[in-house]
Amino acid sequence: MELVAAAIAAYLIYILQKxxxxKFWDKNLSVELHLSKDTVVVGEELTLVETITNRKLLPLPLLKVKxxxxxxxxxxxxxxxxxxxxxxxxxxxxxxxxQRLTRQLxxxxxxxxxxxxxxxxxxxxxxxxxTEMVKNWSQNISLYVYPKLLDVPDLDALFKNLLGMVLTKRFTNEDPFEFRGIREYQPYDALKSINWKASSKTGDLQVNAYNYTSSFQVKxxxxxxxxxxxxxxxxxEESISLAASLSMRFLAQGIPVSFHTNCLTIRGEACEIIKPGSGIHHMDAINKVLSLLDTNKKSFPFVDYMENECLTGTNDYAIFISTYQKxxxxxxLCRMAAAKIDFHWIFPKNNDITAIIFDELKANTIIWSQI
Structure with a gap:
């Protein structure tokens, strides 16, 4: 009889616990995932924190979290x-x-x-x-992974070259109604800007300095x-990293930057145009747009999509990054050159690609072959 009673008791316990x-396994149970950062650069480390909390008397001896x-x-x-x-x-x-359990991954x-x-x-x-019971907990984790910034000697040389040309254009776009002061003559200064009265007093050539036109930017x-x-x-990916690296460097020099691309986003939409701006927050905006680019999707034809943008903006210095060379x-680009629009074309290439550049564009083209 005792054995039968024990078997009945065990069965009742089994039915009761089942x-x-x-009925109650998921009551007052919470599962939360969050990241230590919501923006990182390619190659950076971060942590996924997994927190599971059981706020009830019923223990949970075996949980699988997927x-x-x-x-x-x-x-x-x-x-x-x-x-x-x-x-x-x-x-x-x-x-x-x-009990609460926190795991850091x-x-x-x-x-x-x-x-x-x-x-x-x-x-x-x-x-x-x-018996197994299954339930899913909604999570709201998103992570922007910014392109890796290039840090190679050739980029320093490339940027100094571009910066020199950009500053030359900037000096030619001074606002004659915004007088800033008088400074020493530099080789890039026009003769008409020389202040002869101040020059005679100092014995050295002096020029009038003006504030720059507010619409000047790098595009x-x-x-x-x-x-x-x-x-x-x-x-x-090298082209995207170049866009991020050059944007960062121009913004560090206080030069406003705008950004345009014909690449679609991960949602299959046209990419947001980043209007001219400066500062850390502006760089974040550019990086977020670059993070959203989906190179697996077919880009818009560049000429059809960007022709109007390329042929406007006389106070802009346009920098093209393109392996496409048809x-x-x-x-x-030849039409831009004929219209006296300042630009440079950076051509990223590897050993599988031969650069065939029109003669009219060779002076405005820089071959980038770091891969």
Missing amino acids: YLYR FRTSRYFAFPDLENANITDNYYRSDILSLMMY PFQVKHRGYFIVDRADVICSNLFIS ILLNLEQGTTLRQEGLE EDYQSL
Whole structure:
């Protein structure tokens, strides 16, 4: 009789715990994921913090917490992970009554982009591990991964070259109604700006200095239209990094920068045009736009999309970044040259690409071959 009674009691306990877990396992249970940063640069490390809280008397002896992130998130611990087109992680843990568990998962981001984690799935077993209950918790994690800034000697030389030409144009666009003072003559100064009265007093040539026209800016135009049958993903990312690096350097010199591109975003939409601006927040705006670019999508034809933008803005210094070199694009640059619009074309290339530049554009073209 005692054995029968024990069996009945065990069965009742089994039925009771099965009922309790099925009805109450997710009550006052919370699962939260958040990142230590919401913006990073390619190659930086950050931490995914996983917090699971059980605010009830019912213990949870076996929980599986699963979530999906990008395969470009490089976690050092791959024991509980599966990597295919995404990174799938599954952690097994247990929570006693009124217990909170926090896990910190460091990782490194390997690719530019915009990434989200929108849900976490939780699987709970009862005491006898005979039944599993599943529920998903919505998450709201988003991460902008900015392009890697280039830091190579050739970029310093390239920037100094561009900066010299930009400043030359800037000095020729002084506002004659905004007198700033008198300074020593420099080789780039026009003879008409010499103040002969001040020069006679000092014995050295002096010129009138004026504030610069407020509309002056550097306009960066990134062309990611594919010009060859073989896609050059490395050159696409190099071009995006060049756009970010040059924007950062011009802004550091106090020169306003605008940004335009024919590349589509991850949503399949035309990219936001970044109007002229300066400062740290303006660089963040440019970086966020660069993060959203989806080079897997076919870009708009550059000439059709950007022709009007290229042929306007006489106070702008246009910098093109483009591996695309077909006749329609180069003909547009020739029209700009004929219209006396200041520009330079940076041509990123590798050993698979031969640069064939129109003679009229060679003086305005810089070959970039760092890959």
